[in-house]
Amino acid sequence: MSARQKLGGMGGNLLAWGYALIILGPMVWILSNSFKRQIDILMGTTIAPITLANYHQIINSRQSHFLWNLWNSAIVSVVSTLLVLIIATVAAFTLARLQPPRWVSFILLGWALVFHMLPTLTFVGSWYVMFTEVGLHGTYTALILAQVVQGLPMALFLMIGFVMNIPKELVQAARLDGCTYPQVFRHLILPLSLGGMAAAGALTFISAWSDFAVALNLSNKDTMTAPVAIATFAQEHQILYGQMAAASMLSMLPALAFIMFGQRFVVRGLLAGAVK
Amino acid sequence: MAHLELQKVAKSYGAVEVIPGVDFEINSGEFLVLVGPSGSGKSTLLKMIAGLEETTSGKILVDGQDITHLDPSARDLAMVFQSYALYPHMTVRDNMSFALRMRGEDPAVIDQRVREAVAMLDLGGLEDRKPGQLSGGQRQRVAMGRCVVRNPKLFLFDEPLSNLDAKLRAQTRIEIRRLHERLKATSIFVTHDQVEAMTMADRIALLKDGKLQQIGSPQDLYLRPRNTFVATFIGTPEMNLLAGRLQMAEGHFHIGGMRLPASAGQQSRLSVACHSGTAVMVGVRPEHFAIVLNTTPGALQVTVNVTEWLGHEIFIFGQSDLGSISVRVPEGLETTPAQGDVLSILPIADRWHVFDAGSSENVLLD
Numbered sequence: 001m002s003a004r005q006k007l008g009g010m011g012g013n014l015l016a017w018g019y020a021l022i023i024l025g026p027m028v029w030i031l032s033n034s035f036k037r038q039i040d041i042l043m044g045t046t047i048a049p050i051t052l053a054n055y056h057q058i059i060n061s062r063q064s065h066f067l068w069n070l071w072n073s074a075i076v077s078v079v080s081t082l083l084v085l086i087i088a089t090v091a092a093f094t095l096a097r098l099q100p101p102r103w104v105s106f107i108l109l110g111w112a113l114v115f116h117m118l119p120t121l122t123f124v125g126s127w128y129v130m131f132t133e134v135g136l137h138g139t140y141t142a143l144i145l146a147q148v149v150q151g152l153p154m155a156l157f158l159m160i161g162f163v164m165n166i167p168k169e170l171v172q173a174a175r176l177d178g179c180t181y182p183q184v185f186r187h188l189i190l191p192l193s194l195g196g197m198a199a200a201g202a203l204t205f206i207s208a209w210s211d212f213a214v215a216l217n218l219s220n221k222d223t224m225t226a227p228v229a230i231a232t233f234a235q236e237h238q239i240l241y242g243q244m245a246a247a248s249m250l251s252m253l254p255a256l257a258f259i260m261f262g263q264r265f266v267v268r269g270l271l272a273g274a275v276k
Numbered sequence: 277m278a279h280l281e282l283q284k285v286a287k288s289y290g291a292v293e294v295i296p297g298v299d300f301e302i303n304s305g306e307f308l309v310l311v312g313p314s315g316s317g318k319s320t321l322l323k324m325i326a327g328l329e330e331t332t333s334g335k336i337l338v339d340g341q342d343i344t345h346l347d348p349s350a351r352d353l354a355m356v357f358q359s360y361a362l363y364p365h366m367t368v369r370d371n372m373s374f375a376l377r378m379r380g381e382d383p384a385v386i387d388q389r390v391r392e393a394v395a396m397l398d399l400g401g402l403e404d405r406k407p408g409q410l411s412g413g414q415r416q417r418v419a420m421g422r423c424v425v426r427n428p429k430l431f432l433f434d435e436p437l438s439n440l441d442a443k444l445r446a447q448t449r450i451e452i453r454r455l456h457e458r459l460k461a462t463s464i465f466v467t468h469d470q471v472e473a474m475t476m477a478d479r480i481a482l483l484k485d486g487k488l489q490q491i492g493s494p495q496d497l498y499l500r501p502r503n504t505f506v507a508t509f510i511g512t513p514e515m516n517l518l519a520g521r522l523q524m525a526e527g528h529f530h531i532g533g534m535r536l537p538a539s540a541g542q543q544s545r546l547s548v549a550c551h552s553g554t555a556v557m558v559g560v561r562p563e564h565f566a567i568v569l570n571t572t573p574g575a576l577q578v579t580v581n582v583t584e585w586l587g588h589e590i591f592i593f594g595q596s597d598l599g600s601i602s603v604r605v606p607e608g609l610e611t612t613p614a615q616g617d618v619l620s621i622l623p624i625a626d627r628w629h630v631f632d633a634g635s636s637e638n639v640l641l642d
Contacts, residue, residue: 169357
């Protein structure tokens with residue numbers, strides 16, 4: 001290996017580590033804060049006595065509803081992810097293999113693209129008015145529907161890529177073997193796109209789990225999700241940094257678990273269709 | 277086993293007409309090979325019969341029943357795809373039994389049929405493997421097995437041998453033919469390979485640009501080609517087409533100075549169809565030339581350019597007054613002709629064809 005190549009390799013490594021530091025740094029900082037007393041955080045002490053008081057408080061205190069908020073997050077994320085997966089997979093099969101009229105594909109994919117590109121906050125105001133009008137404000141239904149609308153476009157694009165990778169001849173063979181289209185979907189497309197569904201599911205779940213803007217506007221005290229609850233630790237007279245950090249760490253766990261599980265599929269999902 | 281009839285079956289994509297209208301019948305138990313160059317519409321025609329492509333107009337009848345617009349799942353036809361299209365997530369056994377399970381057949385019957393097919397196709401011991409763990413030849417046999425267990429009305433083959441190497445292909449050709457002799461199922465086999473067509477077919481249907489050029493036994497197409505396309509498509513190296521005007525000399529027809537030896541029957545048929553001076557193309561297969569003494573009257577002189585030695589036969593490619601020409605050198609020749617040698621050749625009596633220069637039709641057929 002020449003000196004030049006060595007230098008290039010080192011430069012690449014440095015870049016990767018620097019990038020990791022930018023991501024990991026704040027996380028380590030929050031993690032350490034979650035084990036510090038409020039006074040140590042405010043004083044900016046780097047090495048401080050470790051305390052579990054913050055976790056104890058958000059889990060056991062009567063004033064804290066954080067576990068309930070986590071439960072709300074779980075309901076909204078899991079249900080919306082399931083709905084997104086079902087709709088996206090069926091739609092992908094229809095668009096990719098059933099040859100609907102061109103305008104149908106055009107409108108559907110165009111709609112998906114627009115929703116994917118515009119910032120969520122653009123819609124939140126209208127959704128607030130709409131859901132209040134029909135008496136759904138503050139319900140799980142409102143939160144789940146909003147998350148489905150948000151998560152569907154990306155899942156749809158991902159699933160189309162995956163379903164397109166299933167050879168046309170397989171569908172034709174199944175048709176000649178006596179399958180109707182619903183049976184083709186059930187016996188062929190579904191088992192063969194499980195990898196894609198894992199990828200799309202992990203990404204949808206994470207985005208629904210960490211959503212703040214929609215939940216802030218559409219939830220009430222009973223349906224408040226974890227990210228919104230974390231924000232409430234910043235109160236009028238004081239900011240509960242320690243509890244905030246502890247809550248952040250707790251709410252990070254499910255997303256982290258999903259990433260670990262879905263990583264293999266997520267990378268493959270994002271690259272689907274890139275190379276044959 | 278079923279009888280299939282196509283009545284003016286046509287296909288267009290928008291304004292583009294791919295198949296202008298094809299008529300033919302396949303008898304019960306017959307093995308028909310649809311052959312043609314790429315783009316001739318043979319695969320499209322097969323997919324229309326299977327119901328995988330819409331039929332623009334015309335009728336497809338199976339045993340008299342019109343299935344033109346029937347859903348493919350209701351047609352009871354089985355197809356072997358070029359890519360085999362085995363279900364990758366199912367074992368060999370599940371692949372084979374899939375259609376029967378979809379039909380809600382009795383599990384005992386399914387098991388019995390799969391076991392028979394496995395034995396017939398020599399797939400014993402592979403029943404629990406997935407397609408990814410099989411070789412190309414094994415996959416091909418599983419694809420066949422998937423059709424066999426169903427006992428369908430029609431077998432459709434869409435170039436199923438093109439992914440196999442030459443040796444395996446020759447072997448599989450024989451296996452498919454033997455399977456057909458045993459099952460006597462009505463079969464349509466699509467290929468672009470004329471050797472496959474010649475060796476496997478009861479009858480061959482030759483397509484070009486969506487039009488049926490000729491349908492008949494392999495011998496028919498080889499010995500009595502309807503037009504120059506059929507004549508040159510069947511046989512390798514292809515038939516020599518020598519353009520020129522017919523002349524009558526010393527009681528024989530000649531073309532460009534080369535005599536066309538003929539029996540009295542052939543001579544009189546040609547005299548009825550043409551006269552001296554008619555512009556024609558004379559077709560002679562490389563294997564239908566005889567090497568003669570250079571003093572023979574009406575012999576054609578060929579200067580050898582290239583010699584192809586294949587072991588059991590020798591082809592020479594050379595230049596003559598009538599253009600480039602290929603000749604199979606008969607066995608028993610003392611020395612192999614070399615580049616630059618001059619040979620004298622003459623067609624074997626009656627083993628030549630005369631095509632109209634304008635329409636390319638064979639003028640000697642009725």
